[in-house]
Amino acid sequence: EKHQFETEVNQMMHLIINSVYKTKEIFLRELISNASDAINKIRFMALTQPEVMAAKPELEIRIVADAKHRRLIIRDTGVGMTKDELRRNLGTIAKSGTSDFIQKLQNNTADISQIGQFGVGFYSAFLVADRVTVASKNPTEDMQYVWQSTSVNQFQIMEDPRGNTLGRGSEITLFLKPEAAEYLQESRLRELVKKHSEFTQFPIYLWSAKSETHDEPDEAAIAEAKHKLAELDAKKAEKAAAKQKDADDDAREELEEQLKATKSVTTTSNAWDLVNQNKPIWMHNPRDLTEDQYQEFYKTFYKSSANYTHVAHFKGEGQVEFRSMLFLPDKPPAGFLTREPDANTASPIKLFVKRVFITDELLNFLPRWLTFMRGLIDSDDLPLNVSRETLQQSSALRTIKRRIISKALDMFGEVADRGPKEADQLMTHFGTALKLGALEDQASRAKLIKIIRFTSSTLKANATSPEDVTTTTLDGYVSRMRVGQKQIFYLTGVTPEEVERSPFVEVIVERGYEVLYMTDPIDDYLVNAYTEHDGYKLQHVGKDGLEFGDETDEEKKSLKQHETEYKPLAEYLSSLLSAHIGSVKISTRLTKAPLALVANAYGLTGSMERIMQAQALAGQADGMAEMYKHMKKILEINPYHPIIRKMLERAKALPPKEEGSPKKGSADRALDQIAKVLFHAAAIRSGFGIEKPAVFASQLERVVRTALD
Template identity: 45%
Template structure:
């Protein structure tokens, strides 16, 4: 027999015929259907009873296999549940082989026409039986496949695994799937029937040897392999049908062949009716009496009977649509598969991409964009993601790798099936970093293609931006290699349209002489529209991008420019509008308003860096502008939200940087202040009212510019009140007139009544004589709980029944009936 055939039951990554081959898809039924299984395939006899001692020929494991099993059991696999995946995968390989053989030899299937895997649990015997109707093994196959590993450098591999350092070049070259059964079993019996030999039994306890004998039960399988697993004492969870179903669904739901779990069920049926009639007289002489009794109708009686029967429930009803040609898959199938992928019956996707990639690793994949952002998307950004599921030949390998997608794309849901992925020996992780990078590169490329296609539909893409726009912006910060592609996918609100606009579209609409992309950041669009910073720009016809995401300002400062156009925050000091006579106009205004600028700067000397005439205001009297390297109001709020940064000296230094106070040269209030300052340019210190008005204007401007009041609300309210007093000619030092009635002390009679009432309450809280206090009861219950013997309690080891009897004896008064019942229930 060929070496590839001998390795059937042990190599985890054996080649499987492509799913598109004729007949590759076995006939699947619906979940829970009753399946007729041949008697030879039934789990009867030894499979469901205590295994007798096998009498046969004993063989010693090769030394390397014995050592390998020790590594498998103790070190190799992360979780024992992997054994089920490995055995089902081996069974699937065996089924593929016999199906492949039947293409040239139709008689190969005559011994057992069914092609499936069936799992049965026998709780009383604590065994799990896994049966496949695959190609089966001869006696020689059992000895070689399950007793040795084909010569392929195994000794060197074992030396590598056992040493202090692992040679990673060897990882991925060996399959040890069968031996994973000893993670949960202390004894394994394998029956196998190949068309070219009799049925034989292999048995081992994974110690030093194994036994092979001709099956005394004869050919019960017809063809195939049956593995009876005797579970270890601490592995009872695998005797639970629902747990096995969960594992099959997790690891093997897309296997080509049907996988059944055999369940024992009961139902009540009506027994066959029994006809009875009243006795007739044997006295032939009394003919009349006989006739009379013969007229009575027969009485039919039936008794309900409970019938126990076995039924096979189909586990893998879902189809691996990713292996099909995308042209043959309907929209409905993609939607249904997404619900299977997410395990959410109402889940919907926004868009998807079904593709095949070729390169260092060939694979097929389906990528979905959810319709809604996951609630914990950013909370779990630093934890392991489970959004990418890796399969190899439709066998689930892992969803715990964070290397297939960059963190900012963690909202995607992806299925990958890599036929030749370089796995480590336990098949739980992809070993080659080069292969992972190749897969990740393909996924990111397809994601950009998918978003580019989605952006053609403005309405759908607007929904995407609402849900995942922040993820794109994080990508612009994290993914340097793709930052230009990401910048073209960004969308923002704009003063030019109620719809989202791209940076590319903004640049196409820029005005003559405009060199910068103007934007402003705030809490929401309505707040931004009312900001004094955008007034002049909008009045002149310039377009401003409205950015209401907290991360926007950081992203644009990181991008720096788009297609050579710099980003200009209109709340920063260096705002150039491109007007031809701008410089000359500014100089003239600075000269005209010099007295007012000097007065204001002297008043706000400790608050602002300087006061200047503004070119960005139209209707607001003033604005507070951040320096080019200072924090805007939006950035200040964002940084204040970082609690850990509040004590950072650099944080405090930047926060306390002075701003620039800009005034509107065309506002009536500013012109009125200018007139007042121009009357006596040297009289600043004498005009206290002017100083108060300037401070009030500064406070108002702070709020309108988005900053918080530096001196608090109380100081601001006091300044406004003082201005009102001056305007109403009210004495600034006058205080409010009020007379508050004083609260009276309690008299002695009221005090004594309160004391008496308190004593009544305390007396009512006193425990009834003979009743256990709450403290005593809790102590007794704790002693019982801490007792090492469940039937004993207390330091003296008293029996619980004795404690209950003692307590009940103490609670024999009628007044304590209710308390007695409560204590009894507690015990």
């Protein structure tokens, strides 16, 4: 019987047959997926009609490449199709949205891999074949039927002249186009099954050539040895008759050894080879899986030689149902925070639909800070074929994304709750990423802040061995705060040595307060965004606004006295250094250093200034950065330091400066030089850079020369 394709099928087949799409390989995924669906249907039917399994109890998919006749055959033991179903399923389209898809195909704006979304994945066979034959046997009919088409206009259905060769199921034969010859290669077929259908729940067998090598007697060498031995025997008989000695014993031994000669022979035979041996372990109950099984799967699936450190295996239920496995690797991939994702970047999350691999091109599925994770998603509620553009707009996938992020946060929390050492190790490897998450992802910030740890001056001072944990969370810090303490003290810098030796922490540590040391470049950004924790302000100890909370009346009185006493020096320094500082204050944070340079409450710290400078050199600076850069600092002086006392005496002795005088500096040129050298030294000790190092070096040399004279 000959039939005409309906108009939409006709249009689509014409476009597919002449397709120039590069993703032609998806045809095998589509046909295997259809075969899997057919097997699922017969399995469901067998629940109430067990007799349908009698003809073919096996549930499987088999693939044969016939290179001689350029045929590719995909056979399944599924439900098969009746004659009427062959006509309806393979000749008409009853799914909405197909017309729009065909229109996009015509305009070259459609992703060909979407084809299965419209229930017409079968037609992807025409991407690689110019003729397709489908033999099918349904258990409700006695006859086996054949559907075939070599034209974009029509197809025909007939009784299979071979009879009932299938028992049950379908057999699709693709007569491949010359340019599709690669799909006759066993290695290519195996690669595609592994890539797209590795976790199909039914076994997929590939008709494979097997080579075996074995040893067998080397008949030629043995025949040669026998011939030569016969010659030696004849010579021996002649010599014996002539009463001569036989001198051929060594040659005889070699020939007798040659009688045992063997050769390696390689024979080739064909056999069915199971391709999808890795079963989808995410479909199992986590309680039924061992750690070794998880590790083996992780190494195989991600081609990793290292173990993962933690795994979350869970099922998402509700509006969208899915199964997922998330792995925390032993360490993050190199440069994962600096690489910009593109279409060629594989996502750390692989998407499956009904155990069929769909894509690992889920760009921006995970936020940047979480891209060190590895995992997979498998959902029955997503269409089998979705384009990258469709994925970005999928509400179902957005729901899954929120669940995945939430589960990852739970995983980090569980790791941190195991103890300080585990939490510290998590921060060592993934701390920068977690801080970036707290900075960029406001929805995740509260949970991440509970996990993030910083080095503690108190814990570091109390450590008795290198194994002792010296980091703490903000919650841990708050739990140890002194009575009356108003702020959480922290200091940012480049290295641990720099922050520990900073003049800013001197008096704070001496007074028994805890300081958090922050040496990760992202820390400055984080504390600018997260300024308060549990009702306490985060206070940079190198910024204006520092309050201890335990100041006595006597200390407050002493501060006022010092402000009055040191007013001449403060006015002198304010005038001399007016290009750099906005004010001079009596310091309550210094004990050993004479001076310190402090940023105002809204200014940049030294470490942040260096970051901004690096960005400017890279061409990434903006107007705000320039504004912050030119904000004047506060110079704090230590009233108890002998250098400051001496400078006060010299400042008091200065004659009054004439009003309106354009002359820079004071009458005491030596004092001016000392003040400038001390200012630049204070800037360096406070973590700031100096604009003109050569000028500073010259000033220092002049001071030394004066002292030597």
